[in-house]
Amino acid sequence: MKRTFNLLLLFCMSIPVFAQQVEFTEYDLDNGLHVILHQDNTVPVATVGVMYHVGSKDETEGRTGFAHFFEHLLFEGTKNIERGEWFNIVAANGGSNNANTSQDRTFYYETFPSNAIEIGLWMESERMLHPIINQIGVDTQNEVVKEEKRSRIDNAPYGKVAYATGINKHLFKKHPYKNSVIGTMDDLNAAQLDEFIAFFEKFYGPNNATLVVAGNFEKNEMKKMVQDYFGSIKSKPEVKRVNIKEDPIKETIVKTEYDSNIQIPLKVHVYRIPGMSHRDSYVMSMISSILTDGKSSRLYKRMVDDEKVALQVLAFPRPMEDYGTYVMGALPMGDTPLDKLAEIMDDEVEKLRTELISEREFQKLQNKFENRFVSSNSSIQGIASSLATYNVLYGDTDLINEEIEIYRSITREEIQEVAQKYLQENKRLDLDYLPESDKEQK
Structure with missing residues (x-):
């Protein structure tokens, strides 16, 4: 609203x-x-x-x-x-x-x-x-x-x-x-x-x-x-919290969705990740930044600038209290097949899984998260929202000052380990997001 x-x-x-x-x-x-x-x-x-x-x-x-x-x-x-x-x-x-x-x-x-x-x-x-x-x-x-x-x-x-x-x-x-x-x-x-x-x-x-x-x-x-x-408002019975565990994803979930509002298809890979207060969720935010945060990110430089197979790339973690999701995708340039986009995304993910990021890229990443942290608390309204969020969803209001220390403590080796742990082909949703006209032609 x-x-x-x-x-x-x-x-x-x-x-x-x-x-x-x-x-x-x-x-x-x-x-x-x-x-x-x-x-x-x-x-x-x-x-x-x-x-x-x-x-x-x-x-x-x-x-x-x-x-x-x-x-x-x-x-x-x-x-x-x-x-x-x-x-x-x-x-x-x-x-x-x-x-x-x-x-x-x-x-x-x-x-x-x-x-x-x-x-x-x-x-x-x-x-x-x-x-x-x-x-x-x-x-x-x-x-x-x-x-x-x-x-x-x-x-x-x-x-x-x-x-x-x-x-x-x-x-x-x-x-x-x-x-x-x-x-x-x-x-x-x-x-x-x-x-x-x-x-x-x-x-x-x-x-x-x-x-x-x-x-x-x-x-x-x-x-x-x-x-x-x-002070005079009466309390109500304690709310019973949702406590439902999902079974692990062990096989690739292959799906197709159609949208009558688009003409350009979208290739999407989505991974389930831990809840927002889990340390690995913080690491996944950094991984997302490495892959597609800005024009200097890995996927943008390769897919949009160098190989010119994509109009745009996207990747963002959706942090939630109990679980999170990590979404990455690309819009094809011209007649580029969606499978080609998937191949390149997987190749860049594999590099994260098998190679340490450079010291230079790591320092750039740390600087970006420092700036993001400062910006989130740069207005009174932003501070109010952060204070409430850290208290309600993280159970720790002090994170408004201390969360940056979590990011500072993340290492290059940890980024590689978390990529290995969650970014696996058999643990994801592989989604083709297509124009409605494609469905009608089938």
């Missing part, structure tokens, strides 16, 4: 925060709400965010899409915020807000000029305490989600790859990661109002949430406001 207001505020939100060390205070309220405060009085804004530990993996089979649906539904209104007024209140106070959902969590946030930050606390406490969940809101947001699905997935070129709807269903047979975050319209259409209410009651308690406030405020005053707005 993308709703933004006030260009001046957006400019303020992007003001660089040059301090490398992010100082913060964290504690729990009696109701179980985890609170993280990052005070920075050098900026004119502050962000209030609440991350709930609920995502698409927590949904019931046959009722996919609930977590993402709530990302929309909980802007409908509350006991004290009239329907349709949420965004008007934010805009009238010079603020911006947004929300997003993944397989593992849902994050809501507002950024205001610092003298209006109490409004953000009030609005998020309203969302947690007594939102209005009724049939009018469900029907309205159902149409919004349908349009989002059409624009981002159904009618978007390569949408099934970009949003993993054409990938995860092949890699996961047991774990709910097999389902799309946006869900299916059939599931949402079939859901009854009491099911939406029950979903809220199960997952939207303070003891399943982390509140983060980052920016210009006084810590003691903020602690009092947090207690005033959130």
Whole structure:
């Protein structure tokens, strides 16, 4: 969901925060709400965010899409915020807000000029305490989600790859990661109002949430406001976490997907990797960078620049809490067969598996991750998101300062070992992503 207001505020939100060390205070309220405060009085804004530990993996089979649906539904209104007024209140106070959902969590946030930050606390406490969940809101947001699905997935070129709807269903047979975050319209259409209410009651308690406030405020005053707005909200029964193990992939999964929105096919290899907090997941991020991060990456230089067999290459890890996926692929130039692209991708992977990267390439890699780490914490809004994410999904808020040490400690030998461990032909999905016209010609 993308709703933004006030260009001046957006400019303020992007003001660089040059301090490398992010100082913060964290504690729990009696109701179980985890609170993280990052005070920075050098900026004119502050962000209030609440991350709930609920995502698409927590949904019931046959009722996919609930977590993402709530990302929309909980802007409908509350006991004290009239329907349709949420965004008007934010805009009238010079603020911006947004929300997003993944397989593992849902994050809501507002950024205001610092003298209006109490409004953000009030609005998020309203969302947690007594939102209005009724049939009018469900029907309205159902149409919004349908349009989002059409624009981002159904009618978007390569949408099934970009949003993993054409990938995860092949890699996961047991774990709910097999389902799309946006869900299916059939599931949402079939859901009854009491099911939406029950979903809220199960997952939207303070003891399943982390509140983060980052920016210009006084810590003691903020602690009092947090207690005033959130302290009286009652905790809910503890959420039982998903604990489903996938069987290892032992044979290549060969599949074909079709897309009516494309004319150029795509060759994709996808590997299942460990969850985001596993050290090997960090190494895989580095491997991804080596292969296709920028025009100096190995696959880009060879396939696009030198041999001119590809229009573009791609590779990115999708880190998730329980498992992750690593996607790599290429768009062919002209009549280049997809098998040729696969051959070159495998050849470059084999080099990583059998040869140490050079000291020069390794230093370049380290520099890139240093810069990426600094950039992720270069705005108040970015810091708020990082603090919440590290706490909820990694269980370690200190990673906002310490994660770079993990990357610094990764060795060339470790990169080779992890490539050997996960980038095996018999442990992957081999996907041909083709124009719909190819299917019709068969």
